Every structure is written in structure tokens, then in C-alpha cells.
Amino acid sequence: MGIITVDKSNHLFWLGRYTERVHTTLKYYLKTADMMIDSDPNYYAVLCEKIGISDVYGSSERFKKKYPFDETDPNSIISNLNRAYDNAIVMRDYIGTETMAYIQLAIDDIKNAEKSNSPIADIMLVIDHILAFWGCVNDIIDDEQIRNIIKLGKGIERLDLYLCLTIPDYYIKKEYKRMKNFLQKSKLRYDESILYTLDNMLSENELNYESIKNLVRNLILE
Amino acid sequence: MDDLIKNSETINRLLARYGVKFGIYKNGEFKEQLFPFDPIPRIIKKDEFSYLERGLRQRVNALNCFLSDIYGKKQIVRDGIIPEEFIFSAKGFLAPCDGVSPPKNIYSHISGIDLVQSKNDNWYILEDNLRVPSGASYPMIARELQRRSAPDVFTDNSVADNRNYAELLKEVMDNVNTGGINVILSPGRYNAAFFEHSYLAEKTGAVLTTGKDMVCENDNLYYIDYNGKKQRVGAVYRRISDEYLDPMTFYEESVIGIPHIFEAYKKGNTAIINAPGNGVADDKGIYYFVPKMIKYYLGEDAILMNAPTYLPYYEEDMKYVLSNFDNLVIKDVAEAGGYGVVFGRSLTSDKKSDFIEMLKSQPRRFIAQEIIDFYDLDILDENNVRVPRKADLRAFVLTGKTTKVWASGLTRFSRNPDSFIVNSSQGGGFKDTWVLSR
Amino acid sequence: MRGGDIIKRLKFNYDLTATYSEEISNHSFSALCIPQDTQRQKISELNISTDKGAVCQITNDSFLNKKLYGKIKTPHTSFGIHISGIADTGIDIFEEYTDYPFGAILYKAQTELTRPGESLTRYHKHFVFEKSDGVYNTALKIMRDIPNVFSYNSGSTRIHETSESAFTLGKGVCQDYAHIMLSLLRMEHIPARYVVGMMLGEGSSHAWVEALCNGYWYGFDPTNNKLVNDEYIRMSCGRDSSDCPVIKGSFYGSGVQNQSETVLVEEINVKD
Numbered sequence: 001m002g003i004i005t006v007d008k009s010n011h012l013f014w015l016g017r018y019t020e021r022v023h024t025t026l027k028y029y030l031k032t033a034d035m036m037i038d039s040d041p042n043y044y045a046v047l048c049e050k051i052g053i054s055d056v057y058g059s060s061e062r063f064k065k066k067y068p069f070d071e072t073d074p075n076s077i078i079s080n081l082n083r084a085y086d087n088a089i090v091m092r093d094y095i096g097t098e099t100m101a102y103i104q105l106a107i108d109d110i111k112n113a114e115k116s117n118s119p120i121a122d123i124m125l126v127i128d129h130i131l132a133f134w135g136c137v138n139d140i141i142d143d144e145q146i147r148n149i150i151k152l153g154k155g156i157e158r159l160d161l162y163l164c165l166t167i168p169d170y171y172i173k174k175e176y177k178r179m180k181n182f183l184q185k186s187k188l189r190y191d192e193s194i195l196y197t198l199d200n201m202l203s204e205n206e207l208n209y210e211s212i213k214n215l216v217r218n219l220i221l222e
Numbered sequence: 223m224d225d226l227i228k229n230s231e232t233i234n235r236l237l238a239r240y241g242v243k244f245g246i247y248k249n250g251e252f253k254e255q256l257f258p259f260d261p262i263p264r265i266i267k268k269d270e271f272s273y274l275e276r277g278l279r280q281r282v283n284a285l286n287c288f289l290s291d292i293y294g295k296k297q298i299v300r301d302g303i304i305p306e307e308f309i310f311s312a313k314g315f316l317a318p319c320d321g322v323s324p325p326k327n328i329y330s331h332i333s334g335i336d337l338v339q340s341k342n343d344n345w346y347i348l349e350d351n352l353r354v355p356s357g358a359s360y361p362m363i364a365r366e367l368q369r370r371s372a373p374d375v376f377t378d379n380s381v382a383d384n385r386n387y388a389e390l391l392k393e394v395m396d397n398v399n400t401g402g403i404n405v406i407l408s409p410g411r412y413n414a415a416f417f418e419h420s421y422l423a424e425k426t427g428a429v430l431t432t433g434k435d436m437v438c439e440n441d442n443l444y445y446i447d448y449n450g451k452k453q454r455v456g457a458v459y460r461r462i463s464d465e466y467l468d469p470m471t472f473y474e475e476s477v478i479g480i481p482h483i484f485e486a487y488k489k490g491n492t493a494i495i496n497a498p499g500n501g502v503a504d505d506k507g508i509y510y511f512v513p514k515m516i517k518y519y520l521g522e523d524a525i526l527m528n529a530p531t532y533l534p535y536y537e538e539d540m541k542y543v544l545s546n547f548d549n550l551v552i553k554d555v556a557e558a559g560g561y562g563v564v565f566g567r568s569l570t571s572d573k574k575s576d577f578i579e580m581l582k583s584q585p586r587r588f589i590a591q592e593i594i595d596f597y598d599l600d601i602l603d604e605n606n607v608r609v610p611r612k613a614d615l616r617a618f619v620l621t622g623k624t625t626k627v628w629a630s631g632l633t634r635f636s637r638n639p640d641s642f643i644v645n646s647s648q649g650g651g652f653k654d655t656w657v658l659s660r
Numbered sequence: 661m662r663g664g665d666i667i668k669r670l671k672f673n674y675d676l677t678a679t680y681s682e683e684i685s686n687h688s689f690s691a692l693c694i695p696q697d698t699q700r701q702k703i704s705e706l707n708i709s710t711d712k713g714a715v716c717q718i719t720n721d722s723f724l725n726k727k728l729y730g731k732i733k734t735p736h737t738s739f740g741i742h743i744s745g746i747a748d749t750g751i752d753i754f755e756e757y758t759d760y761p762f763g764a765i766l767y768k769a770q771t772e773l774t775r776p777g778e779s780l781t782r783y784h785k786h787f788v789f790e791k792s793d794g795v796y797n798t799a800l801k802i803m804r805d806i807p808n809v810f811s812y813n814s815g816s817t818r819i820h821e822t823s824e825s826a827f828t829l830g831k832g833v834c835q836d837y838a839h840i841m842l843s844l845l846r847m848e849h850i851p852a853r854y855v856v857g858m859m860l861g862e863g864s865s866h867a868w869v870e871a872l873c874n875g876y877w878y879g880f881d882p883t884n885n886k887l888v889n890d891e892y893i894r895m896s897c898g899r900d901s902s903d904c905p906v907i908k909g910s911f912y913g914s915g916v917q918n919q920s921e922t923v924l925v926e927e928i929n930v931k932d
Contacts, residue, residue, distance in 0.1 A: 311769040439715075470690040481910045482731075
């Protein structure tokens with residue numbers, strides 16, 4: 001293969017980002033649902049604020065029903081999964097029919113969960129299929145660069161979400177290191193001065209989450 | 223066979239899993255739909271297939287001769303075999319192609335020939351599709367999945383493996399490749415057949431691309447990577463129609479083509495699959511003349527029959543059409559996809575007289591055919607009951623070093639018991655087509 | 661019928677400027693505006709120039725017109741083509757028919773733009789042609805009659821208007837005159853083609869018709885009701901106006917293209 005156009009590298013990068021966004025937001029949705037049982041019935045509002053989406057839900061019940069399933073809500077999990085699908089479907093010849101199938105299966109899972117009697121339990125299948133998708137990325141895609149662009153997208157998105165969610169710095173540092181590894185191998189263009197600054201900031205003991213987040217968002221060049 | 227029927231739900235689920243869909247526009251919105259699959263295959267016996275094979279090879283070879291003649295010396299017109307009105311005023315005749323010979327002089331690399339079988343077991347050709355015939359990917363993937371869900375059925379019946387389509391297609395591309403990579407040029411994600419474009423790219427190792435990622439320089443065609451590095455393109459299997467291929471030669475407003483690709487093609491620097499200009503040969507009006515072409519170019523009698531067809535253009539045929547109007551199906555030569563087809567007997571008397579007026583004033587625009595009494599194929603209805611339905615067969619004939627017929631095909635059926643129209647755009651479904659190897 | 665002794669020497673300047681309402685880039689273009697040698701005209705001192713660093717090539721299209729085509733990579737808001745040279749005209753009054761590329765068959769068929777509808781069919785019926793007229797006089801009769809039913813008006817028809825709708829309107833420009841004449845000639849089964857060129861004293865390009873009469877292409881200018889003579893310089897021909905666009909363009913950007921032409925054809929003294 002070895003030939004990737006600008007459009008194709010964008011699709012791969014965003015495929016990585018959207019699958020990761022689905023994966024991590026879903027994990028936090030499950031955590032939020034758990035919190036709302038007996039510790040903080042309005043915890044969902046905290047989640048919304050952290051990940052920067054407006055609280056259009058109004059109640060924890062509506063949040064539980066809408067956030068994963070509502071296709072008309074651009075911030076919903078299904079909307080992000082559909083975006084992952086849109087980026088995957090144009091890359092069939094690069095990632096393979098087998099790999100792509102797991103995105104389709106995740107969409108099917110989420111739709112089945114919506115209709116199910118125990119949506120929150122059933123929605124966990126989505127995570128299984130996203131993990132299977134990443135397994136296929138590793139296992140089936142021969143071209144190293146293609147794999148690394150997808151993983152770079154995944155790494156950047158995870159770092160961004162973790163920073164939003166103010167996850168302990170140990171995890172931020174770990175994810176940053178992984179992301180950097182993919183950044184070099186992906187051969188995508190990035191801002192070297194930003195990377196240098198990030199290196200310095202991440203070696204500090206106390207992390208400045210807000211500044212790091214802004215820098216990460218500007219790291220990759222168009 | 224019962225295994226297949228039992229597993230039909232599994233197959234449909236698997237087809238969904240692998241994204242076997244086609245796009246459709248409804249009220250201006252793009253939607254993806256599953257292509258309904260019926261588990262009962264059409265079975266073609268070995269002898270029967272070798273008869274079809276001979277007939278199809280002959281037909282496609284003659285059509286290739288015809289295209290080369292029309293864009294060259296035009297001898298068949300000069301010899302009075304085909305009236306000039308049927309060629310030069312046809313939309314499919316593209317003047318820019320005149321005098322241009324494609325690599326290895328092959329015009330129709332991938333021909334989709336539609337056939338039906340009548341109750342008395344005769345096969346008839348319904349139409350030739352020599353531009354961008356689609357559909358091979360569906361039986362390919364359906365077979366793959368059926369072999370998984372009911373392996374024993376395939377152990378017991380010797381069915382020719384149809385998954386070699388990708389190899390055949392690659393051979394066809396490599397054969398005319400002028401040096402460089404093979405690409406599949408798609409209009410993009412929102413095209414009805416995008417599944418097929420991406421699946422065939424995956425299976426043939428060709429690069430799936432859109433016009434935006436290619437450029438012509440010094441009459442050479444290149445594919446550009448994210449660094450701006452260029453890679454020469456030796457063969458373009460394009461899945462966009464002629465008019466959109468090159469805004470500098472054809473439709474100027476096209477945004478899915480590649481400016482100046484036609485110059486690269488004209489100079490022999492890239493192959494275009496199928497060649498531009500083929501529309502002149504698969505026109506419904508030209509269909510009538512194909513048996514005459516076979517005689518003219520190959521000196522042979524046609525092995526496969528046309529459906530009995532009349533050209534109102536000829537006075538004698540017009541008389542016949544007018545006096546047998548109710549028994550005929552009238553087709554507008556400019557339409558495709560099951561549109562522009564009228565059954566004489568289904569018209570109210572008002573509409574009938576209007577239609578006859580139109581027929582008289584524009585005789586060149588229509589052909590009339592006897593209605594063939596189709597041999598119906600069983601399908602499973604919503605309640606899993608076998609019911610007979612109209613079906614046709616699209617055979618794929620691939621011309622590389624030699625002309626080969628793919629030992630399978632796309633069998634399309636109408637889900638509506640009263641309809642003859644099998645097109646997917648009008649709600650039809652598909653079946654696998656088995657060619658028995660013993 | 662040979663008129664070989666009247667030779668005019670014409671100096672021509674053809675300027676085409678395309679302007680865009682917004683900046684465009686990745687601009688591909690092709691243009692049909694280069695006069696070439698025919699039996700009627702000899703071109704010398706031909707000078708072709710383009711601006712904005714366009715990379716150009718010239719090729720023959722399928723009608724054997726000289727097609728200038730190329731690309732401009734850098735963003736711009738205007739693009740110009742300038743063609744100049746000397747044309748010796750009137751060397752012959754006709755052009756001999758050659759079988760290449762199409763033969764005449766192609767030019768007998770009506771096209772999307774010339775296919776007659778009701779009003780042209782009715783108009784055609786009023787002509788009375790005699791067997792003895794021959795093809796040339798039939799063409800002449802048609803040209804002579806058109807001004808009786810069609811008049812010149814520059815704002816009423818669109819580019820690539822069909823002959824039927826222009827005729828129904830009753831007025832139009834040289835392109836419409838030529839299309840109407842093509843329709844009628846082809847209804848008489850006379851092979852006929854559309855011609856674009858320049859004319860002495862005209863400030864923009866002009867269109868006329870050539871009809872194949874007894875093995876020779878003769879030029880008829882229905883707009884001026886005049887036989888094509890040594891005041892005309894031919895640039896391109898085709899089945900109708902859609903085969904002879906002076907310029908085509910494809911580019912990135914939302915700019916709207918506006919084009920303007922300046923043509924100057926002057927007679928100069930034939931030396932010696």
C-alpha cells in the first residue's frame with residue numbers, strides 16, 4: 001500500500017479519535033449512572049460540564065435515556081459512533097472489511113441496548129466491540145503507518161478527555177508517553193515547539209491541566 | 223438446501239455486519255439500505271453454463287468489435303447494416319472518443335449482460351450494460367457468508383467458487399495497465415454502489431480514490447499522497463459515468479472527475495476501464511442490431527437470442543407494434559434502471575392514445591418487445607414460505623487477454639408478485655447464482 | 661467556382677479574459693480559439709500567450725481543432741489568453757471534404773441543440789426546394805429566408821439555447837442563427853457544421869455554418885445573410901456550439917466566472 005492521501009490520513013486519524021471518544025465517554029457514562037444511584041443523583045451535570053457539552057437533559061433520568069442513544073443530539077455516544085462509522089466506511093480498502101464490521105456491530109449493540117430491558121448492562125457490549133475493533137487494527141492492518149495514524153487519533157482523544165475529566169496525573173503522563181510514540185511513527189506533521197513545551201510541562205510535579213489541554217489541541221498540523 | 227433456508231436469518235445478519243448496503247436517496251436525503259438477500263440460489267447446470275458462456279463471449283467480442291469500428295472506420299454504418307441515426311444522434315456516442323483507441327483496443331472490459339429464462343427454458347438477452355455495470359460484489363460476499371453458515375451444502379453440491387471475481391478483475395486491470403498503480407475511482411461515500419467500490423478495492427488491492435486525490439500533468443495521471451508525492455496511475459477502474467469523467471472534455475460542472483484525464487487517456491498514458499463512449503453500444507436501440515453485428519464482425523450466428531424486438535423506426539415494425547400494442551412492452555431507449563418501461567395492456571385508453579401519438583412522432587425513441595413468459599424463481603416471503611417471483615440474471619463478462627465469463631452472476635428478483643421490475647433502486651432483492659462444476 | 665485570386669491579408673488580435681468574483685486555485689482550463697491553416701486561410705506569425713504562470717499544451721480535439729489546455733496552480737482572480745497573428749484569407753472559397761475524422765455522417769445527425777420541435781418543423785414545411793436546386797442552392801435558400809422570420813437581439817437567448825426555443829422566440833444572436841440553419845440543413849439531410857471564428861470589423865467572436873455541398877464545405881453566415889468570404893477567419897468547428905466552447909474551466913473556490921472577449925481584425929496591405 002504505502003500511499004496515503006491527506007483525506008485518507010484525516011479519516012484514519014478521526015476514526016481513532018471517535019472510537020476512543022465512544023470508548024471513554026461510555027465508561028464514564030457507566031460510572032455516572034452508578035454514582036446517580038445513591039451518592040449524587042445529579043452527578044450527570046458534573047460530567048457534562050467536564051467534557052464540555054451543554055446540559056440539554058434537565059434530569060438524570062433523561063440523561064440516562066438520551067446521552068447514549070439520541071441520534072439527534074450531536075454530543076450523544078451514538079452520534080460519535082456514527083462519525084466513527086462515517087470515517088471507517090471510506091477506508092474499507094485500508095482497514096479491511098473484517099475490521100470495519102466491529103464498528104457496525106457496535107452500532108447494532110447500542111441500538112439493541114436502547115430497546116432492551118436493561119440498557120445499561122447491554123450497552124457494555126459496545127465496549128467489547130470497540131476493543132475488538134482495536135484488536136483488528138493491530139492484528140489485520142499490515143501497514144504500520146496506517147495503524148499508527150489511527151492510534152495517534154486514539155491517543156490524542158484519550159489525552160484530551162482525561163485532561164477534561166481531570167484524571168490523576170500519573171495516567172496523564174502515561175497516556176502522553178504513548179501518544180508521543182504514535183506521533184513519531186504516524187509521520188503526520190505536528191508543531192515541534194508545542195511538543196517541546198509539552199515535554200517540559202509534563203515533567204513538572206504539578207500539572208497545569210488547562211494549558212496542557214490547549215497545547216494538545218494544537219499539536220497536530222492540518 | 224434446507225440448511226441455507228434455516229440459516230437465512232444468520233446470513234442477513236452477517237450481510238448487515240459487513241456493511242453490504244446500497245445508498246438510496248429518499249426525499250433528498252441519503253439513506254443506506256440493506257440489499258435484501260434471498261437464501262435460495264439460482265442453480266445453473268454445467269452444460270447450460272457452457273452454452274451461456276459461449277453465447278456471452280461471442281456477444282461481448284462482437285460488441286467490442288462494434289465499438290472499435292464506430293470510433294474508427296464506421297464500416298458497419300457505411301455498409302448499411304445499422305442506420306446512421308442509431309449511432310450519431312444517440313446520447314451515448316461521444317464525439318471526443320472518435321479516432322481514439324484505448325490500450326489493447328479493449329472498450330468493454332467489464333460487461334454486465336442481463337438475461338432472463340423463459341418458461342420453455344430458453345435464455346433471452348434483455349440488455350447489455352457496457353458502461354459501469356455494478357453488482358458483482360453482492361454475490362461474492364453472500365457466497366463467502368453462506369459457505370460459513372452452511373458448509374455441508376457446498377460439500378454436497380459442487381458449486382464453482384465465485385470468489386475469484388477479484389482475481390479476474392485484477393487481471394483485466396493489469397492487462398491494460400500502462401505502467402503505474404491500479405485505482406478504483408469512486409464518486410464517494412454517498413454513491414449507491416459505494417459498498418461495491420470499497421469492497422472491490424480491498425479484494426483487488428487497487429487503491430480506492432476520488433477525483434480530488436488525482437491530478438494530470440504533462441498528459442500523465444498521478445495519485446497524490448499526503449506529502450504531495452505523486453505516484454503514476456496506469457489503470458483507472460472508474461465508477462463514475464462518462465459525462466463526469468473530465469470536466470475539460472465532457473460536463474464542465476463535474477466536481478467528481480479529473481481535469482484533463484481524457485488527454486492522458488488519448489495519448490495512451492493511462493487505461494480507463496471501461497472505455498469512455500461505450501454508451502453507443504448498450505443503447506436499447508442498438509440492442510436490436512447486436513445479432514446482426516455478430517454476423518457482420520464474426521461471421522457467426524448469434525448463440526444467445528434477443529427478446530423478439532421491434533423498431534418502430536422501421537415502417538413495417540411500426541405497423542406491427544400498433545396492431546399488437548397490448549401484447550408488447552415498450553421501452554424508452556434513453557432510460558435505464560427499470561424506468562421508462564410501459565406495458566401496452568396496462569394503459570388506460572386515454573393514456574394509450576397519447577402514448578401512441580408520442581410513439582408516432584418520435585419512433586426512434588422507443589423499442590417494443592414481446593413479453594417473455596418468465597420462468598419464475600422461488601423466494602422466501604416474510605413468513606418463510608416459498609413463493610415464485612420474476613427474476614433476471616446479470617452475467618459478468620470480463621475482457622482481458624481473453625474474454626471470460628464469471629461462473630456466477632447477480633440474480634435479481636422482484637419482491638412484488640405482479641412486477642417484472644427487478645432493479646434494486648425499485649426495491650428488488652438478490653440471490654446467489656450457482657454454477658455447478660460437475 | 662474557385663476564387664483563388666482574391667487574397668486578403670488580415671492581422672488579428674484575440675483577447676480572452678476570464679475574471680473571478682473570488683480568488684480561485686488549482687485552475688484547469690481548455691480553450692478553442694487558435695486559428696489554423698485550412699484551404700481557405702494560411703496563418704503566420706501566430707503568437708499565443710497566457711498569464712499567471714499557466715503551464716500549457718496544445719492538442720488536436722476530435723474535430724481537429726487546435727485545443728489549448730493547461731493548469732494554473734497559484735491562486736488568482738483573473739486569467740487571460742492572447743492570440744495574435746496574420747491570416748491570408750480567401751485562398752479558396754471552400755474546403756475540400758476529407759473522410760477523417762468522422763466522415764460527413766456525424767454532421768447529418770441533429771444534436772440536442774439543433775433537434776427541431778414543432779415550430780421549426782412547421783417552418784421547414786414552408787420551404788419549396790426544387791430537385792434542380794442541388795445542395796448548394798438549398799443551403800442558400802435557407803440562409804436567405806432566415807432573416808424574414810428571425811431578427812438580431814443580443815439579450816434574449818442564453819448560451820447553448822436550443823434552435824427550437826430561439827426560433828420560437830424569434831430573435832437571438834449569431835449562435836442562434838447558426839443553430840437554426842443547422843437544424844434546417846440537417847432536416848434536408850445535408851451534413852452541416854457549426855463554425856466559430858473572427859470577422860473583419862467585428863469586436864467579438866462570430867459563429868456561422870458550413871454545409872457539405874458536392875464534396876466541398878461551403879461557409880454560410882446566416883446572421884449577416886452572407887456567403888463566407890475573405891473577411892472571415894476560422895477558429896473551430898463542431899456539431900453545434902457545445903462542441904466549440906471558447907473556454908472551459910474547473911477550479912477550487914467559489915468564485916463565479918465572468919469572461920470577456922476583445923477581437924480586432926484589420927486588413928493590411930499584401931506585400932509585393
